[in-house]
Amino acid sequence: MMLPTSRTMASEEFVFSVIYFLLTMCLLFTPTEFRAAGLTIENILSSWLGSEDMHLIYYHIKKTSANVVIHSALPLGYYIGLGFVSQKLDLFSFSQLTLPWMIFLGAAIGTFGIGLSLFLLWKRQNWNNHPIAKSLGYHGNSWRLAASSINIEFRRIDKFQTGPAGRRTYVTDSWIIKTSPYSVKIAHQQDCHLNVVKTEEHAISHESSTGAQFVTLNVISLNENIPDFEIRLNSIDYKDLKDKVASPLVNARNIIIQQSTTERFVLAFRNQVDANPTYNLPEGSPEPGNCIGCLQIQSNVKLIKRCDDQESGDCVQCYCRPMWCCDCMCKWFASRQNQTRPETWLGGKSPCPTCRSVFCMLDVSLVNNIG
Ligand SMILES: [Zn+2]
Ligand SMILES: [Zn+2]
Ligand SMILES: [Zn+2]
Structure with a gap:
């Protein structure tokens, strides 16, 4: 009967550790759900912090100080919590602690001590020592004048x-x-x-x-x-x-x-084309001329059916020689998509601008040996 009992014990400590870890993460990186439910340090301490809109600087002086104290107390909180939950570890009999737990306890007390000392140091003389007050002090004779100027503008x-x-x-x-x-x-x-x-x-x-x-x-x-x-x-x-x-x-x-969405799409398109296999111009074939879209750059893409579009089976091989540059091909492709649903563009299809053969982004190849 010993085994099941000790297993339950071990799982108690494990469950506590997991819950504590999750709560810590929520405290440090408050998820939107917690924010919506009002479970934030800002909300719990709201009467002490005051209004951010009215007194931005004092609010943040207090909030950063509170964060330092509360966050520095987390390791010690874990130790105390675990001490209460675990019956096996007996964390409150200090004379019988194992070395790792002694080190952990020392570090936890040290961390909290540093956090608390910082808080008390900052709070002296009505927050004169807080780093925010110090940095505002460099903007004029009195940090309080600078703070009130900021607060007024902030409203x-x-x-x-x-x-x-x-x-x-x-x-x-x-x-x-x-x-x-x-x-x-x-x-x-x-x-x-x-x-x-x-x-x-x-x-x-x-x-x-x-x-x-x-x-x-x-x-x-x-x-x-x-x-x-x-x-x-x-x-x-x-x-x-x-x-x-x-x-x-x-x-x-x-x-x-x-x-614009189109400009962002050009980037995604370009990335895909860069990842696709390239196309080697056959030996002896003429150099491609300038792109017939922009007339500025040498044509550098060729459509080769490389996808396996089992579902729609739309894509077909295009036999046009390279006549377009990558950007123009992309803009043409984008113009043929549903303009209200840009999230579908990456998986979209478009006819070749010259011969109307259907292609998708996987079928666009950069031409290798030009220029
Ligand atoms: Zn072009
Ligand atoms: Zn074509
Ligand atoms: Zn395709």
Whole structure:
């Protein structure tokens, strides 16, 4: 009868660990469902934190401090919880602890000690020591004056905001503010400029129906006490940001910030064509001329049926010589799709622009030996 009992014990500890781990993850990366149900630190501490809309800076000073304390208490919370749940481990008889548990307990107490000390240090003299207060202090004589200037501008409805809850970027008339769980970065628009650093393309995929492009900008302050920081936003919001930012916005490398679905599709199409097998121009055949779509670039794609479209059986071999460039072929393909449902484009079909043979994206090959 011993075996089943000890098995139950082991599973108690396992179940507790899994639940604690999941709760920790939910605390650190609050899922939307938790947010909707109001299960966030912000909500639970709302009366102490005050209103973000009315007192942005004080709200974030308190919120970052609370995060530091609560998150630093998580390992110790695990130890205490496990001590109550487990009857086998006997975690509260400190003299009989095994070495690994002793180390864990020491580290957990140390982490919480550091978190709590930071909190108490920051809170002294009515938050004068908090990093946000310190960084605001570099913007003028008193951090409280800077804070109230930000708070006043933040209450206006025409501020720009982007990003997920808890990690939002705000642009007010004269400030750029980036919030995150442990810190808030603030730059005064007057003494900074923005640099487009890079873009990331998320091509149309099964997960997202339209695809997206994200732009990363570096906020560089002339004030040497304010470190540079990055902000990241969906390119759809880029124009609004540009309208709101009074400081110079530099796109030195001329990074293309796209907006339309067609342009995003060109990227996905291009990726697929790059992955397809290439086509070797037969020995002795004439060089392809310029693309008959744009007349600018040499034709560089050939349609070769390579897919096995068992379901529809629509695709057929096209015998046209290369007459189009990849971009024009893509735009033609996109124009033949259902314009209201871009998520279907990747799996779509189109007739060859010259001979009308049906092809899909898998049938587009780059021509190898030209130029
Ligand atoms: Zn072309
Ligand atoms: Zn054809
Ligand atoms: Zn096909």
